[in-house]
Amino acid sequence: GAGVSQSPRYKVAKRGQDVALRCDPISGHVSLFWYQQALGQGPEFLTYFQNEAQLDKSGLPSDRFFAERPEGSVSTLKIQRTQQEDSAVYLCASSLVGQGQETQYFGPGTRLLVL
Amino acid sequence: QQQVKQSPQSLIVQKGGISIINCAYENTAFDYFPWYQQFPGKGPALLIAIRPDVSEKKEGRFTISFNKSAKQFSLHIMDSQPGDSATYFCAATPLGAGSYQLTFGKGTKLSVIP
Numbered sequence: 001g002a003g004v005s006q007s008p009r010y011k012v013a014k015r016g017q018d019v020a021l022r023c024d025p026i027s028g029h030v031s032l033f034w035y036q037q038a039l040g041q042g043p044e045f046l047t048y049f050q051n052e053a054q055l056d057k058s059g060l061p062s063d064r065f066f067a068e069r070p071e072g073s074v075s076t077l078k079i080q081r082t083q084q085e086d087s088a089v090y091l092c093a094s095s096l097v098g099q100g101q102e103t104q105y106f107g108p109g110t111r112l113l114v115l
Numbered sequence: 116q117q118q119v120k121q122s123p124q125s126l127i128v129q130k131g132g133i134s135i136i137n138c139a140y141e142n143t144a145f146d147y148f149p150w151y152q153q154f155p156g157k158g159p160a161l162l163i164a165i166r167p168d169v170s171e172k173k174e175g176r177f178t179i180s181f182n183k184s185a186k187q188f189s190l191h192i193m194d195s196q197p198g199d200s201a202t203y204f205c206a207a208t209p210l211g212a213g214s215y216q217l218t219f220g221k222g223t224k225l226s227v228i229p
Contacts, residue, residue, distance in 0.1 A: 004158070031215065033215070035217075040221070040222070041221055041222070042119075042121075042204050042206075042219030042220050042221050042222050043159065043204075043217070043219050044219070045216045045217060045218070048215055048216070056213070056215075056216070059216075091158050091159070093158070095215075101147040101208050101210075101214050101215070102215070103149075103161050104161075104215075104217065105160075105161075106151075106158030106159050106160065107158050108156060108157050108158050109158055
């Protein structure tokens with residue numbers, strides 16, 4: 001079956017622009033996660049949804065970052081007034097039930113470059 | 116504050132050799148330790164995982180060794196193959212609150228040369 005898909009795969013933005021990154025999780029997966037992966041680093045947790053509820057947004061680096069999952073399926077990560085330090089790969093992951101230490105399946109990521 | 120420290124940063128191994136990647140953690144609340152494999156342009160994929168109630172777990176050519184008292188764990192890849200060339204991340208999650216939140220090491224880029 002289809003895995004987690006993300007779009008666009010690459011995004012170039014001028015500093016100050018707003019961007020929206022889309023994630024399509026595996027069909028039927030209840031939980032959805034966003035991670036930020038800076039160049040040469042491991043992914044860092046941003047936020048977690050269970051269905052449409054955002055249960056944890058403790059990793060969002062600033063109030064310029066906003067995520068939503070209005071119908072409990074597709075999710076969008078929005079970054080307002082992008083800064084150069086926002087340049088990174090943004091990874092989305094999903095898991096079946098969302099109970100604790102369940103396997104998370106990652107998408108290929110969106111590589112964001114802010115000029 | 117880096118909660119999971121991974122070494123080495125890069126590793127070159129000859130085909131057929133053993134690749135060893137080490138990780139250490141500080142947070143004693145961690146109780147699940149997965150390893151992820153990431154190929155260029157792809158997202159990380161779960162390779163193998165261990166809980167601290169066992170000292171070793173083996174799946175095919177991949178083995179995790181776990182030392183709870185030292186708060187260290189390592190990945191061994193036996194008979195390394197060129198197709199194993201990828202970046203490997205160790206990770207950890209706690210039990211209970213926040214158990215879904217993966218904390219990753221910085222990664223090890225493995226190159227297996229023929």
